[in-house]
Amino acid sequence: MSLDAIDVTAGYGRGPHVLDRVTLSVAPGSVVGLTGPSGTGKTTLARVLALLDRPRSGTVTVDGVVATGTRFRAPRAVRGAVAMLFQSPRASTDPRHTLAAIIAEPGDVVGRRVDVLEAAERVGLTADLLGRRPHQVSDGQLQRACLARALVQAPRYLVCDEATAMLDAATTASLVRLVLAEAAGGLGVLLISHDTELVGACCTSVVDFAPAAGTVGAAAQAGTTAQATGERTRG
């Protein structure tokens, strides 16, 4: 039982491989760190694991179920199993929705009633913020709402893609603490960050996408490390 990328090769358009035969595993309850310079494919791996992008070769399995499709075509059995926390909370919330609507969305999608107040409290958001729209709250508050939304989805795995890159140290600390608490409750977490200190401090194992060599942790085995491609553009 784990979220696995097996021998994954990925890239964009007709460009070169961004990931070249990468293998990585996130077990429930573990916090796997992923670091590396810009352009080494950290986000690409995150999107492949979240079934948002299709790899050129290799497979992604979610608790043993092989993911055959991506986005809308992802297998029914694994939809909702992986949640993602994105780098920019602004870009990852619909500017027309209130925080309450944003947090409740995963529940609405599957037709389940959500206690928005409780979900907000869980991530340290006060009730008075729930009626506001994204432009009326700070980045930190908005990222908390995104975390609440991810948790409302009741995922088995959470991919945090540079989720604290736009936040100050104090907010980063409290957000990471919240994620770690969820991991202690059985959530498998992939923590992607440039901040090696942060990753070192809170992860059970760390994968480094540095071009030199991959550091292989207990729960994660990185195969050939990603090919560095410099600045990458979406094709």
Added chain:
Amino acid sequence: MVVAGALLAVVVAYAVLVPWVAGVDDRVTDYSSARLAPSLENLFGTDSAGRDLFVRIASAIRTSLLVALACALLATVIGVVVGTTAGLAGGWVDRIVMRSTDAVNALPHLLLGIVIVAMFRGSLLAVVLSIALTHWTQVARIIRSEILSLRHRPYIDAAILAGAGRRRVITGHLIPAAAPQALIAVVLLLPHAVWHESTLSFLGFGLPPHEASLGTLLEEARSSLLLGGWWTLAFPAGVLVLTTVCVAVFGTSLRTVLAPPQPSELRL
């Protein structure tokens, strides 16, 4: 915007109230009072069949505005459906749909409109269809580009991860985001549709001559003009220009209110 809005309100009030208060059928002819110059009795004079132009222009505006509104709405609905389909599907569907849109766009749209009206034989529905079917392409383009810029936003990804299907993403995120653009398209299409209806009716392809519309009035004015009846042309034409300019100014102002340039765009 306030001035344009107020003038438009006056025009609409005139169109709605005058035929109602006057209580006469504007189609009834009375040749004993044909081609009377404007007076207190007949504010805008009478036409070649002795019909009071003040009343007749009011019902003409009503017809023209209703036809234009129906055209603008129908064209926008077609444009939104086509644009959303192309933008969301992407790939070869997008290419085929957009090339077909280009093809429709490349045809002279007045000629295409006349062909469509001729196919359905000059009824109100035919006029609406012919204008709507030739004016959805711009809307489709705008909506498609809007959808293209939205469909890979992380919040769409987040909804997909939560298990949202296509329909939910479209109705919950994409359509609400594109709605202001669609509304602006409706308003901006209105004056254009008024002119098209007038053109079709003027050329004799649109509404039958006894039905008052700005186009049929202008067509009638042609014969009276040679007999010195300047008012038969001046008043309908003036009202036509006033109405369309008001709607156009109103629509343009609405755009700055509904879709203002983003602060981030201004800084770039």
